[in-house]
Amino acid sequence: MGFISRIKEQYAVSDDFFILNDYLLETPVILMGFNSLMDWTLTKQNLQTYINTAADTGLGLEEFRTVLGQVETASGMDKASAGLLQGKLIIYFEQENSFIVMDTVARTLDRSITPPVNENVFQGTLSSFTEDINSNIGILRKQIQSSHVNVSSYTIGSEETRQLTLVYYEGHADVNLIEKIKMQIEQNKHQQIDNLQQLSQRMMGFRNWTLVPNLNQTELPEEAANFLRNGRALLFMDRLPVAVVLPSLLWDIFVLGSDRHMPLPLMMFLRALRVIGVMLTLILPGTYVALVSVNPEVLRIELALSIAQTREGIPYPAIVEIVLMLLILELIIEASIRLPKNIGPTITMVGGIILGEAVVQAKLVSNLLIIILAATTIANSTIIGLQQSLSLRIAKYIIVILAAIYGVFGIMEGLVLVFAYLSSLHPFGIPYTSIMRCKKEVNHG
Amino acid sequence: MDRTWQITLMYFFIHLGLIFFLYPGDVISSTNDGHWLPVIIGFMVHLAAITVYMKGLSFIGRRDIISLYLEAGKGWPLLLLLPVTVYFLLIIIITLRYCAEMMTIVFLSNTPLWAIMLLFLLIAAFIAIKGIGTLLRTGVLTGMLCLPVILLFTAASFQNVDWRYIFPLADGFAFFTDSDFYQSFFAFAGGFLFLGFLQPYFTYRKKNIFIAALVLLPFFLFSVYIPVLTFGQATASTFHFPFIAALDSINLSWLMFDRITIFFFLCLISFTMLFLTMVLWSTIRVISRCIPVIKPSYLTFALPVLIFIACMAIPNWEDVKLLFEWNSYLRFYVVITIPLSTYFFGKRLQRKVDCHAAD
Incomplete structure (x- = not known):
């Protein structure tokens, strides 16, 4: 079965999926994407600007393609699927049976950074984490401006994918702890994680029957930064507006960094x-x-x-x-x-x-x-x-x-x-x- | 892993738990005057025992005394570990029954004995199952809660003291012939044996144990002298628990409680509970190491059940006392042989290691 027919079979039932024939420097291409995830008008304008510039400077098709994004051969569906679901535009070249995953103008689907809802701040930084994982890491990076803050991202889950990011402060965090956490994540990468219970049990291997939360969490970037400085590791999960603190300790219920x-x-x-x-x-x-x-x-x-x-x-x-x-x-x-x-x-x-x-x-x-x-x-x-x-x-x-x-x-x-x-x-x-x-x-x- | 602080505190708490119950009564009835003499002599014996023991333990490196004895050759494990096990089991049974009896006398007159012992054993078994790390941490947390109470009430117990009772300062050595004097060694013996079982799990600086022992000395003296100075020797010797009686005489007008003894008592019981758990854990270790057929997890369930049955089988208070007396022979055997044998075997082991190194 061809690439296009497989894509169609999988996504054509969704009404927000579009598939269009177009020409790129006089080469026939097929454009695909979800218009619920991208701003199609703006994206199309962007693409047109690229094409015009390429035509003006006399860029060949091969060079132009590398400008738009990484060229992939259309043998596996995985990369195309992942790109589509992340709101990217897929440009498929029928003649060569290859495609490009192009960045698009995304729709604003996240709320802006607001004061915390579940935790109160007494004379401290007011911003709180949001649903977007990259904004969260950005806020954190603003809070700790150090080259030793390391961020490792993982895509977890097999059927439903999700981004999980581990943040730690190199030189402050215990190397063994970080190794253990990384090993746990690598081992259980294919597990489906929807909530913190599953994160703690399936991903981290904690027992489920504990009376005390295995994972501490905070909404406040300031507290998260303090945890990092004290040698803890933080986990961010996409769509979860909290930083998960590992390990959770008794001391945390008495001590707040902003004290x-x-x-x-x-x-x-x-x-x-x-x-x-x-x-x-x-x-x-x-x-x-x-x-x-x-x-x-x-x-x-x-x-x-x-x-x-x-x-x-x-x-x-x-x-x-x-x-x-x-x-x-x-x-x-x-x-x-x-x-x-x-x-x-x-x-x-x-x-x-x-x-x-x-x-x-x-x-x-x-x-x-x-x-x-x-x-x-x-x-x-x-x-x-x-x-x-x-x-x-x-x-x-x-x-x-x-x-x-x-x-x-x-x-x-x-x-x-x-x-x-x-x-x-x-x-x-x-x-x-x-x-x-x-x-x-x-x-x- | 270095756990010096936790282990030192544990040693301290366990001894505090042992000091205040039986010890004052025994010392007060062993002599009429000059109580400091039996206290100091007992303390010296204790210090000598832990010195030898610590020295021996420092020879054997990261081993515990069980593996030391098992390596020592045939006969030795039987001669040394069997009495230790029996001694530990007896201690658990006596302490458990004793605490339960005390509890019913002091403030739980309507609660049946078995219920109290069951709670004690359940908690002890829970901690013992979770291991020595849990036990040490529980000890520190409990201590943080209880130590202020104990210090406060020990300080308050000087309220009714009459310093003239301190004289005469000496009365000779007649207490050596008194059996109560030997009974008083309960507070000095047994509490420190656990130090030899920790090694493969945790290490600690041996010097800190001595410091803790020295800090304990005032408490040994207080526990005897506070009742003597409050009531005088003649009256104090009539009480079963002179220190508790002395505490009962305190009146703190700013406190809304009538019997502050109860809080002091509860804190001591908690420390005794730590002692009980420590002994239970040590017993499980000895048995499971010597008889590897029995899985430690089965033992942690079976042993408390056996102890519970044994405690229920003791008919009355007199028999507890009798058992306590029998146990005192074993106590002296254990307290003398264990440190000495650790020292000599340890020394032999080190000589062997040195020889190998020289080769």
Whole structure:
């Protein structure tokens, strides 16, 4: 089957595909492309300009062809297909059975660079990554102007292709880490990757059943640059407006690169707040359950009595009470993400009524629990990264359950369990709990 | 991989966990006055043991003591590793049962013993399965949480101290004949044996262990002297856990909790838990190396089950004490033979290496 008939068979069903007969320096050619991906009018004008110039300077067909692009023999379809899907123009020469993939004027299909949506910036660079992988790398290159920032691109997937780019800072990143990542990508190049779950499992070979995200991600070029300087590797996937950070470490949930725009004591204060936030999220709900139902004697008698008073008339044990309210809280958080921005406040209001007054007045839960819940939710939000904060939200249930059975002892052992779990993770042989700085510095716990 | 800091901290935490429970009671009942003498003597023995042990370990390079004994020839593994294994197993059983009993006495009067022991064992087994790296990192994280609490309450426990109780300073060496004195070696022995099992995985600077040991000395003294100085010898000797009783007497008006002992206690239990896990891991290593037929993964499941059954089979508190007493013979055997044998075998090994180098 000829080249043209194969192309036709594959693409002619799509209405945005065009195939035209034309003449190039009096040689019959066939032009093909997707007019949804390129601006055909402008491209045609460009092509005409080329032809006119060539005619004026008396350029032969052979030389002219090399000006337009690399000449390929039309034996395989792969290059032509890839070019078409990337919005290139294919110029096919029937006589020689060869083609050229020519660059075109692309349609603007990407949004411009905007402030981040999912992460907030406090006194730092405002731009954020977009869907276009080349813009992302460009932004990053503007952020770090160094000849040591290396970029290696891979085309992954077999049926559906996608661009994956690895960025690292030579001299800062551990050579072994980069080698391992490159090897993983080379090995699993043919896997179809649509999302980060597949990236982590199929491409990087991480286990899927981990409670903590294997891949850290950031929208902020400034943070991404900081990660690079600290020896991490970044992965960009086309159409994904985040930089994926490898490896993900515990330290990342407390530390933001832009903290360093502040004086040292202020920075330390902020980071300490985040640590306290994590501890409170883990401990507070468990403490309520433990102190109310298992170990009231730990409290001063006045306090124990006043807590008992707030629970007067509440018909079920503390664990049911707290799990019920935590569940409602989780539902509110999830609902406010789902809803469009102009209906969102309704949820806040309705949720506020439930949590604020009604549920206490109806004697369904105690006053104190509302305080605990509010404090927990606030504390939970202090840490960096939405996925990490979700892990933390789940971890607190483990401690609540242990606290309901074992009291304060359960909280302590629950914490040890959480610590043990965090310690047991080591992506690419780097312990999750380690602090990663420049290479060759020793990790201390 | 060099993990000096993690290993040193682990050594420190494990000993802190061992110091505050039984040790003060044993020392206080072993002598009437001059408690520093038994403490210092015990500490010297400990220091001597780790000196010999560390010296021996530095001879054997990147090997651990299991392979050292296995290479030493017939009979030696049986003579040295079997008692170690039995000792480790007994320690796990005693510590586990002991902690569970304490827990029910202090604050979980309604929770059944088996539930507490199950939680302990599950967490210990989880960490042991994940390996020594996980254990060390968990230790450091737990320590970061618990150490401030322990330091704060140790400092606060000086609240009710009456310094006149410190006299008379010396009372002779009558404690040598007292069995309680030998019981007190529980805090000095056993905690450091794990240092010999780490080598193929991690290396560490041996000097730091000595520094950690020296930092421990004040805690040994505090644990004995705080109850003595708070209550006086006559009263303190009547308590089972004098240090905990002394802590109970503290009143911090700015704290909303009535019994701060509970937090101190929990931190100590966590350290004991680290000790338990370390011993469990070491036991699994010894058994799986000596009997290669058993896969380590099966062992990590089977051993905790066996230990759990053994713990449940102990009828009551008196039997725990009896077991503890029996174990003290084994303890002295292990503490004396393991460092010495490591030293001599290590020296022999090094001489062999030197000979080969000379050839």
